[in-house]
Amino acid sequence: MYVGRDMTELSMIPKSEWNNGELAFFHHSLQQIAPYLNSEGLTIHTEIIKEIEYRGGMKRHEADSNHGTEITYD
Numbered sequence: 001m002y003v004g005r006d007m008t009e010l011s012m013i014p015k016s017e018w019n020n021g022e023l024a025f026f027h028h029s030l031q032q033i034a035p036y037l038n039s040e041g042l043t044i045h046t047e048i049i050k051e052i053e054y055r056g057g058m059k060r061h062e063a064d065s066n067h068g069t070e071i072t073y074d
Contacts, residue, residue: 011044015051023052 002025010018010026030037030045037045052058 015047016054018051020055020058023048023055024058027052027058 002021004019004022004025007026010022015023027045027048030041030048034042034045
């Protein structure tokens with residue numbers, strides 16, 4: 001389950017201030033409903049994708065005994 005700031009709060013701050021878990025969660029959520037998004041939703045999703053790309057993607061560079069290589073948001 002996602003525990004973090006909701007979209008209402010996040011919509012008031014720039015994507016550059018979102019943490020990786022928030023970007024990963026909302027990217028995944030919007031990706032699943034992409035066919036049903038209106039133009040505003042598509043714009044938000046595109047901004048999230050651009051921020052993820054700007055940060056170099058969502059892969060962890062190394063796995064360790066406690067973490068895999070994927071960013072998790074729960």
